[in-house]
Amino acid sequence: MKTATATAHSNIALVKYWGKRADAPPALNLPAVGSLSMTLDGLRTVTTVAAAGSDSFSLDGEAVSGKPEQKVYAHLDRLWASAHETPRPRCAVTSINHLPTAAGLASSASGFAALTMAAATAFELDLTTARLSEFSRMGSGSAARSIFGGFVRLDAGEAADGRDCVARPLAGAEDWPLRLVVVQTTRGVKPVGSTEGMQASRDTSPYYQPWVDTSIQDLDAAQAAIEARDLPRLGAIVEHSCFKMHACMMATVPPIVYWKPASLGAIHAVWAAREEGLHGYVTMDAGPHVKVLCLSLIHI
Ligand code: DP6
Secondary structure (H helix, E strand, O other), X not given: OOOEEEEEEEEEEEEOOOOEOOOOOHHHOOEOOOEEXXXXXXXXXXXXXXXXXXXXXXXXXXXXXXXXXXXXXXXXXXXXXXXXXXXXXXXXXXXXXXXXXXXXXXXXXXXXXXXXXXXXXXXXXXXXXXXXHHHHHHHOHHHHHHHOOOEEEEOOOOOOOOOOOOEEEEEOHHHOOEEEEEEOOOOOOOOOOXXXXXXXXXXXXXXXXXXXXXXXXXXXXXXHHHHOOOHHHHHHHHHHHHHHHHHXXXXXXXXXXXXXXXXXXXXXXXXXXXXXXXXXXXXXXXXXXXXXXXXXXXXX
């Protein structure tokens, strides 16, 4: 094997992914709904995979242990096993997250996309972007979208093996220079991780099935709004998808409420500014921070 380094950028979903297909093997990590995202040039992960005497994983200079470490090795195993029958060589994985200090933003999207690209090159796999997206998805669903820049759509697909659940670019970042302003509302880690939260919503939320059933409309409408470069139209879908997902989360038993008082304050501040003519639209993920989709030249 070779030593390889790859960079991947994080992304934020404009049409959200929340829930996994119940009929598929968990290892494929197939989403129950498609999603659509915007890749962020300001947030990135740089990962190096090199041969070593034993497996190790360090993030921002610190050794990582437990579940996150095991997920990284399992990802290396599946990439290696896709082309080899021999045991996988031991690897040193070194990742650096370039995120604004303490932004509290999830990095699994850029993390698994960078790991997939670095390991594929280190193992000399020569994968297409579709296969890179497919492997990234197995690490983390949102990572499938970070293989591309700009606006990216990931369809849920129907194939039992997930081959048709790969991301594709809709438009480049330069085609429509939108911005995403992150309002950091708290510090610290989120209480419920996405993977377990999705599982709980699927098992207990009465809004889960309606959420799944209506997602395709949002995807198609968002894609059309991007093609038309129509921000008010896209913004309305972005907010609808976000609040529908959070309604599904909140109706989970026990409830999953990521919002903090400051989150609601930020949402209302954006809406008040919108009354005065600002084209800003809010979205939130599995955490308390509020992200505002807007044009590049604005003053809040
Ligand atoms: C709310 O991709 O982190 O950010 O596939 O279980 O790793 P796993 O989940 P993950 O979930 C992201 C959920 C979300 C919405 C989104 O990014 O689409």
